[in-house]
Amino acid sequence: MPERIIVPFGPQHPVLPEPIHIDLVLEDEKVVEAIPSIGYIHRGLEQLVQKREYPEFVYVAERICGICSFIHSLCYCQGIEKIMEIEVPDRARYLRTIWSEYSRLHSHLLWLGLFADSMGFENLFMRSWRLREKVLDVLEDTTGGRVIQGTCKVGGVRRDIGQEKLDEIHRGLESFEEECRDLGHVFLNDTTVKNRLRGLGVLSKAEAYDLGAVGPTARASGVEMDHRETGYAAYGDLGFKPVIETAGDCYARCAVRLREVHASIDLVRRAIEEMPEGPIDVKVRGTPEGEYFSRAEQPRGEVVYYLRGDGTKNLSRARIRTPTLTNIPSLVKMLPGVQLADVPVVVLSIDPCISCTER
Amino acid sequence: MAFLKRSPWILHYDASSCNGCDIEVLACLTPLYDVERFGIINTGNPKHADILLITGGVNEQNRQVVKNLYEQMPEPRVVVAVGICAASGGIFRECYNIVGGVDRVIPVDVYVPGCAARPEQIIDGVVKALSILEEKRAKMKVMEQHSEEAGETA
Numbered sequence: 001m002p003e004r005i006i007v008p009f010g011p012q013h014p015v016l017p018e019p020i021h022i023d024l025v026l027e028d029e030k031v032v033e034a035i036p037s038i039g040y041i042h043r044g045l046e047q048l049v050q051k052r053e054y055p056e057f058v059y060v061a062e063r064i065c066g067i068c069s070f071i072h073s074l075c076y077c078q079g080i081e082k083i084m085e086i087e088v089p090d091r092a093r094y095l096r097t098i099w100s101e102y103s104r105l106h107s108h109l110l111w112l113g114l115f116a117d118s119m120g121f122e123n124l125f126m127r128s129w130r131l132r133e134k135v136l137d138v139l140e141d142t143t144g145g146r147v148i149q150g151t152c153k154v155g156g157v158r159r160d161i162g163q164e165k166l167d168e169i170h171r172g173l174e175s176f177e178e179e180c181r182d183l184g185h186v187f188l189n190d191t192t193v194k195n196r197l198r199g200l201g202v203l204s205k206a207e208a209y210d211l212g213a214v215g216p217t218a219r220a221s222g223v224e225m226d227h228r229e230t231g232y233a234a235y236g237d238l239g240f241k242p243v244i245e246t247a248g249d250c251y252a253r254c255a256v257r258l259r260e261v262h263a264s265i266d267l268v269r270r271a272i273e274e275m276p277e278g279p280i281d282v283k284v285r286g287t288p289e290g291e292y293f294s295r296a297e298q299p300r301g302e303v304v305y306y307l308r309g310d311g312t313k314n315l316s317r318a319r320i321r322t323p324t325l326t327n328i329p330s331l332v333k334m335l336p337g338v339q340l341a342d343v344p345v346v347v348l349s350i351d352p353c354i355s356c357t358e359r
Numbered sequence: 360m361a362f363l364k365r366s367p368w369i370l371h372y373d374a375s376s377c378n379g380c381d382i383e384v385l386a387c388l389t390p391l392y393d394v395e396r397f398g399i400i401n402t403g404n405p406k407h408a409d410i411l412l413i414t415g416g417v418n419e420q421n422r423q424v425v426k427n428l429y430e431q432m433p434e435p436r437v438v439v440a441v442g443i444c445a446a447s448g449g450i451f452r453e454c455y456n457i458v459g460g461v462d463r464v465i466p467v468d469v470y471v472p473g474c475a476a477r478p479e480q481i482i483d484g485v486v487k488a489l490s491i492l493e494e495k496r497a498k499m500k501v502m503e504q505h506s507e508e509a510g511e512t513a
Contacts, residue, residue: 011421011424018373018378018381019372019373019421019424039420040375040418040420040421040424041373041375041376041415041418041421042375042418042420042456043375043416043418043451043454043456043457044454044455044456044457045451045454047454047455048451048453048454051453059450060450063377063379063450063451063474064377065377065378066376066377066378066379066380066381066382066475067378067379067382069377069379110382113389125389126389126390129385129386129389129390129391130389130390130391133386133389133390133391136386145475146383146475146477147379147382147383147475148377148379148474148475353378354373354378355375355376355377355378
């Protein structure tokens with residue numbers, strides 16, 4: 001039997017901007033076991049609910065993660081609204097959907113870039129990020145923030161998008177979609193990329209289900225699970241079908257995200273076309289009393305907020321379960337058997353977001 | 360950028376930030392802002408770096424990692440704290456696991472405000488860091504000369 005050696009991966013390393021530490025147990029070049037250890041970004045945010053009043057905690061929720069920040073605030077607000085039985089105006093629901101989908105677009109393009117970088121495909125990395133700037137321009141134009149938007153609040157949204165702006169966004173989608181298609185063409189059809197990704201880090205459907213994988217990681221293995229199907233915000237009105245691939249390898253995970261980019265563009269387009277008139281928020285009175293499990297689909301999968309209020313201004317408990325945390329067991333399953341040189345690609349294929357995971 | 364005589368290399372470390380500033384640091388390197396055209400490269404190796412870009416309020420587990428990275432960097436070195444969390448802890452200041460500001464752990468030369476800091480601000484901070492780097496380099500040279508002269512007379 002070949003000698004076993006342990007190679008530490010992280011916490012500071014060039015593939016990911018975030019620190020994660022994995023001990024890789026190797027036999028020659030082959031990984032036989034991966035032991036993750038986390039905690040480098042743990043801040044203890046859940047306890048902050050006791051120090052911040054419930055409308056203020058939206059800002060903290062947004063800063064759990066700077067990539068999927070809008071959907072964090074959306075999920076939190078939906079939970080509080082359910083506890084307090086607030087009916088959000090239709091226009092606010094549609095605006096929330098538009099911003100959610102734009103967050104997803106920016107997150108997926110960011111991931112595609114980082115993924116290309118992990119393969120050593122620098123050119124593709126730069127192309128993806130150049131395209132991503134277009135998404136950020138729209139976000140900045142409509143909310144004022146590039147990565148942290150701050151537009152969601154309990155009872156609705158803070159800003160409206162005027163009809164002129166909506167038309168402008170709608171027109172811009174056409175050329176944007178074209179560029180996304182060009183980009184996707186390279187990811188899906190380039191021989192180098194295919195050779196690198198096909199059959200790498202395979203996760204079967206049964207394994208994905210048993211290990212509790214969520215989001216694109218689960219959908220690439222054929223598990224049909226997308227929380228947008230339950231129809232929160234305006235997804236119920238817009239009609240939505242999850243994107244499924246069955247191969248379960250890195251290539252499939254890449255394909256799922258590429259197809260989701262197009263699905264998001266479609267959703268934004270339809271939301272703009274069907275945008276109802278009316279107010280964007282309702283007045284919120286009183287304090288939350290009761291508990292609720294709020295769920296939403298993030299770019300990385302399903303996020304769950306458990307919120308409990310006891311009738312005071314501060315919630316008594318918030319528990320946040322983020323998608324990457326549930327995807328780490330799947331990652332540990334994918335790693336054994338791959339070559340050391342492929343580890344960055346496999347780690348990135350679940351789109352790890354460590355700030356979310358550790359809060 | 361007239362005084363940019365050398366190619367400063369950057370080491371980026373996320374010391375428990377929310378990711379917002381980190382992706383903006385990366386955005387600086389990509390086509391829209393493209394600081395690589397000035398020879399500024401993001402390296403993963405602390406021994407290759409001149410400037411440490413650090414984000415987040417530093418938590419207990421990160422404290423030693425930050426110290427290690429700083430100590431591994433060759434002199435002269437400049438530390439840029441990116442974002443309000445790195446400056447003071449920001450919104451996470453009251454969290455039980457947050458030390459509160461990078462300057463509690465290592466000396467900081469430039470503070471870049473913002474939540475999240477915009478790429479323009481980060482580039483501005485790096486430009487400021489470059490002039491500090493030149494100053495430090497000049498100071499080191501003087502010190503070296505002094506010690507050489509002292510060596511000759513002894």
